[in-house]
Amino acid sequence: MDIALAVIAPLLAACVFLLIAYRRARKQVVKLSAQTQQALRMTMQQQQMLREHTHAGAVKDEFIATVSHELRTPLTSIRGALGLLSAMPCHTDPKAQNLLRIALANTERLVRLINDILDLARMESDHSSLQLQRCSLPELIVQAVETITPMADAAEVYVEVFPSRGETILFNGDPDRILQLLCNLLSNAVKFSPPGATIRVLTKVIADDFVLRIEDRGRGIPVEQLESVFDRFQQVEDADSKAKGGTGLGLAICRGIAVQHGGAIWAERNDSETPGRLGSSFNLQLPRLTLLEDTALASQQDGLHGLHDLVVEQHRNVDLEPLL
Amino acid sequence: MRRILIIDDDDDIREVAALSLESIAGWHVTTANSGAAGIRAAVVQQPDAILLDVMMPGMDGPTTFKEIQNTPSIAHIPVLLLTAKVQGVDQRRFASLGVAGVLLKPFDPLTLATQMATMLGWSV
Numbered sequence: 540m541d542i543a544l545a546v547i548a549p550l551l552a553a554c555v556f557l558l559i560a561y562r563r564a565r566k567q568v569v570k571l572s573a574q575t576q577q578a579l580r581m582t583m584q585q586q587q588m589l590r591e592h593t594h595a596g597a598v599k600d601e602f603i604a605t606v607s608h609e610l611r612t613p614l615t616s617i618r619g620a621l622g623l624l625s626a627m628p629c630h631t632d633p634k635a636q637n638l639l640r641i642a643l644a645n646t647e648r649l650v651r652l653i654n655d656i657l658d659l660a661r662m663e664s665d666h667s668s669l670q671l672q673r674c675s676l677p678e679l680i681v682q683a684v685e686t687i688t689p690m691a692d693a694a695e696v697y698v699e700v701f702p703s704r705g706e707t708i709l710f711n712g713d714p715d716r717i718l719q720l721l722c723n724l725l726s727n728a729v730k731f732s733p734p735g736a737t738i739r740v741l742t743k744v745i746a747d748d749f750v751l752r753i754e755d756r757g758r759g760i761p762v763e764q765l766e767s768v769f770d771r772f773q774q775v776e777d778a779d780s781k782a783k784g785g786t787g788l789g790l791a792i793c794r795g796i797a798v799q800h801g802g803a804i805w806a807e808r809n810d811s812e813t814p815g816r817l818g819s820s821f822n823l824q825l826p827r828l829t830l831l832e833d834t835a836l837a838s839q840q841d842g843l844h845g846l847h848d849l850v851v852e853q854h855r856n857v858d859l860e861p862l863l
Numbered sequence: 864m865r866r867i868l869i870i871d872d873d874d875d876i877r878e879v880a881a882l883s884l885e886s887i888a889g890w891h892v893t894t895a896n897s898g899a900a901g902i903r904a905a906v907v908q909q910p911d912a913i914l915l916d917v918m919m920p921g922m923d924g925p926t927t928f929k930e931i932q933n934t935p936s937i938a939h940i941p942v943l944l945l946t947a948k949v950q951g952v953d954q955r956r957f958a959s960l961g962v963a964g965v966l967l968k969p970f971d972p973l974t975l976a977t978q979m980a981t982m983l984g985w986s987v
Binding site for chain 1 (some may be wrong): 950971
């Protein structure tokens, strides 16, 4: 009896222990299973949200494309008809000619406004729409200056380019967008500089970035408006929109392009103590390609599809004085 | 005299573009209001160049261009696309189709012929 008890008791204890262990393991399995199912549900929800987000982006892109087409189509007819009418020799009446001039000028203004609004909408709808490639800053500056030269000639304003010292500045960017940004800044500089003035374009390498600066000889921007000029439909003076022919969206587009490229743009007042140097300066700071990165990019060019979301502190004070 | 076929579903744009090319450049212009009608007209008329709208109901510009290329009797005719899509990425996509050039809406009626001639390598 004692022997039997001595054998059975440990067996019973072992059974009880095993039973408890089994129940605990089973509880863990049930808990793990619940956690797995919850994780699966969350993954599916996130996938669904991603699909909906992608779909919403596609719908917005489609909307922008449709609006672009629907606005430009009637404008093509209006601009075309007015252009042909103004070229016809039958309109010798000065009043009729003036009315045609007004209609044409406002059609052009509407075209610019539509282009700018659509540019902004595109930037908001798709941040990955940049066509990135290795860009040479000096080459883009030359292109921008060539583009703006007829406008500068008409305004009797000169543009001088001061290249940076040392190696050619290269960067990874969308050349069309950067060219648009440079042309916007140069166009503003021409518009706001008096006849006979010289606009200066300066560039400088600062560590892993470069800074491009465009100095105009305009009336200057009040300090309290140096930031708000980059807001939509903001002009330093309300009359500027009409007098200068701007849409009030050019600088907002410039900032959008700079941020898309992981850079920053800001305005400064020129040194008012120095005679002949009044006006404003617009600075663009972007990450540049070092020689090593450039070599690596050349071999990986096809694999580049997006931009890093580098947040760059805005309003950095950059000393370009050594160049002057 | 150069002969141009304009294919565009918009009546007004067809008229303005035709008037522009006729009055400014002195070219002979015919028009069609759809891709299918344009292909039929091109086969019969054998124009020197085709100005083709991109966004049209039914057969759009790129599809019409593909059909033109697949039709031996008109495959040699240079095609210029006319588009309201002004994004660089769209323009590059259209240019990669093999067209002779891409023109943007709204175009300037006084310089349309010059732009076309430059793209086609014609003397103005």
